[in-house]
Amino acid sequence: MKKLVLTTAVAAAMLLSACDSGPFASAEAIRTRATQNLTQKNFTEAAKTAEELIKKTPDAYDGYYLAAQARAQLGDKNAALAALESAIKKGLKDDKEIVSNANLQPLLNMAAFTELMDSSFPKREKTILSAGGSNAAGGAVGISETKDKTVIRAGDIVVELPKD
Structure with a gap:
């Protein structure tokens, strides 16, 4: 009986870990949803999903970078800039990707953006x-x-x- 309960519990845990949403979603599934939301211009949902990814993988830069893109498109430039700064500090190294990213275009004319880019990428x-x-x-x-x-x-x- 104990073996049956244990087997059932393990199977349930495995099924939950394969879910694409909810607290048991994998980081890759969350990243994919956030990227899809950005592509579909569903920026509010992209921002929420990016925050989920940040909670799931706080030391990775991609959640912060996705959040920066969504926040910039929602007009929350200060939050976007803060998220972008976190992404750079967490390991985002491609300054050309940042500057050419269409979702980040609202930030390009900000003095704070220029300062961040100049201090983070001095040879750019x-x-x-x-x-x-x-x-x-x-x-x-x-x-x-x-x-x-x-x-x-x-x-x-x-x-x-x-x-x-």
Whole structure:
């Protein structure tokens, strides 16, 4: 009888751990739901799911990064910036991914965002001016700086100026 009860309890625990939602959901299932919610532009649910992921895996950066994206799209820029800072501190290393992420675009004009990026990624390429659209030639327009040079782009024309 004890063996039957123990076997049933183990089987129930295994089934619950395979659930995609609730307190027994795996971190991967929660991450997948949060990502799907972001993709479907269901930002309120994405924020809630990202918070679940943070509780489940507090030392991993991905929950914080997903929360930053959802909060930015919901207009809660300060919470988004705080979550992004946590993601970077927890191990997010790709500054280009951060800057190019469409969900984080509302943060790009914030001085605090620039300060965070500059202090976290001191060798990153800094965009001084960028017009997200296209010019008449069909290309991007922008000015960016690296440690060694300034790069000016206007359509098909790219000018690199060395720094003195």
